[in-house]
Amino acid sequence: MxxxxxxxxxxxxxxxxxxxxxxxxxxxxxxxxxxxxxxxxxxxxEPCANGRLLFYFVRDIEAEDFFLIDTTDENSLSESGLDPELPLKLLIHGYNGSLNNPPMNKIGRAYAAEGGSNVVMLDWSAYTNIPCYPTAVLNAWQVGRCTAKALQDMAAWTGAPRKFFLDLHIVGFSLGAHVAGFAGSYLKPNRISRITGLDPALPFFQSLNRSWRLDQSDARFVDVVHTNAGQLGKLGNVGHADFYVNGGSTQPACEHSEKPALCSHLRAPAYFAESIEEGTKGFFGYPCRSFLYYAAGWCNETVARKDSIVMGEFCPMTARGVFMVDTGMARPYALGIDLPEVEEKYLSSRNSSRRGDVEVRVN
CATH class of the missing domain: 3.30.160 (Double Stranded RNA Binding Domain)
Structure with missing residues (x-):
């Protein structure tokens, strides 16, 4: 151990x-x-059948219409309204979170407004209450195992399990990012298409080996948004593409907050939710060799901007490396980019995703 x-x-x-x-x-x-x-x-x-892990299909988030799914019951899956032809977005909250917790709820609302996918939210709040962080961390791998089993049940129900996993995207915030990683690890060789880690939790995860945290091997593509690295969020690269926002540690307007670290930590899901929304300018990150290079002032933003990659929902699955992102002080946070060729790639990706013809590469 x-x-x-x-x-x-x-x-x-x-x-x-x-x-x-x-x-x-x-x-x-x-x-x-x-x-x-x-x-x-x-x-x-395993707590899979004890009634404390709740999977809710978001039918109408504005009306707070959530259907509690029994993933072991085909009738429940059919009655939920899940469309077996659509890709699945699974949202996993972090410590002290819940179904109605604003960070993940905002993402659910954004996906619901965008359409074109099934949105399911995992409520594991029975294990994440204050002051139970140590036990929440220890339980996370069990919750990840149960999540993997639930996804296998849903995949079998669709009748096309391979397509289900190729279309699957899990978005986890803080401690929920590691739960997503554990689920992905248990699902091998049926690899998840994509995991997005929103400021993955740091406490008790910094020095552990890759089997005890989110890492690149947990999905075909792992992208990570860092907003409070070194405090509540994990310091160091985690995924195939790591985006450090505003330096990755303290976010604008959070310096004078009552809880600057928490304020910055919560910006990760806020940025991601905005990245989904129609009309957003896009969060563009320019490549840098590493966070340390950035901290030392060795990254040439002027030269690197032409190779910028968009952060968030429409991040290309071919993205690799470290990217530095700047944002505004308040909503809308996204600043866009004044390079037409880069912006055109982003708009094309959004339009392709909306049509449902995004290419999924099998590695």
Missing amino acids: PSARLLLLAGFCVQIAVVAKSGLVLGPDGSKLEINAGPCMLQLQ
């Missing part, structure tokens, strides 16, 4: 010590299912 996981277990023991009400939950056969310490639960076995 990695040393960081030992630290997590030690942290959970401290939680038990300071919370009066704690206990061990046993299954019918006497097996150990979970340990409870006040509001915090440590899962010792």
Whole structure:
């Protein structure tokens, strides 16, 4: 077991010590299912069927019409309104999140307005409540395993599982980004087409090996948006394409916020939601060899801008490397780009996606 996981277990023991009400939950056969310490639960076995992991199909997000799907029941999948012909967008919240949590809810609203996809939101808030961060981290891999099983059930229901996974896009924020990575890891060799990590959580994930965090091997394409790197968000490259926004650590107008780190962390889903919206100018990032090169002032933005790549929903799956993105102080955050040839590629990508003829490359 990695040393960081030992630290997590030690942290959970401290939680038990300071919370009066704690206990061990046993299954019918006497097996150990979970340990409870006040509001915090440590899962010792897969929690897939315990009713705490909830998959909601977004039927009408403006009317807050969410259909709770039982992915093991074909009738439930059919009654939900899911279209087996459309690609699936799975949204996974982070610590202290929920179905109605604004960061992921905004993304759900943007996808719903854009149309052309099934939008499903995973609510695992039973495991992410304050002050239960250590147990949330330890439970994340179990939640990832259950998410993988749910996706396999949905893929089988469509009758075209290979197409389902080639069309699948998981968007995870903070701790949810690592849950997405665990799900992708469990689904091999049926690789997910794309995982987008929105400022993947840093605490207890910085020094662990790749099997215990989101990484490039978890999907055919992994793109990552860094907005609070080194504080709440992970420092260092994670995906095939890593976008460092406004330097990647502190976002404009967050310096004077009551909680600057949290403010910056929450900008990642805000930027991504805007990238989906019709009419956005686009978040363009110019390539740089590494974040350290950028910090040292060794990246020539003037020369590199011609090779800029758009960040967010319409990021090309061929993108590779590190990209630096600038934004505005307030919505609309996207600044666009004054290079017609670069902008034309972006607009063409948006139009192709809307028509449903985006090429999916099988590696």
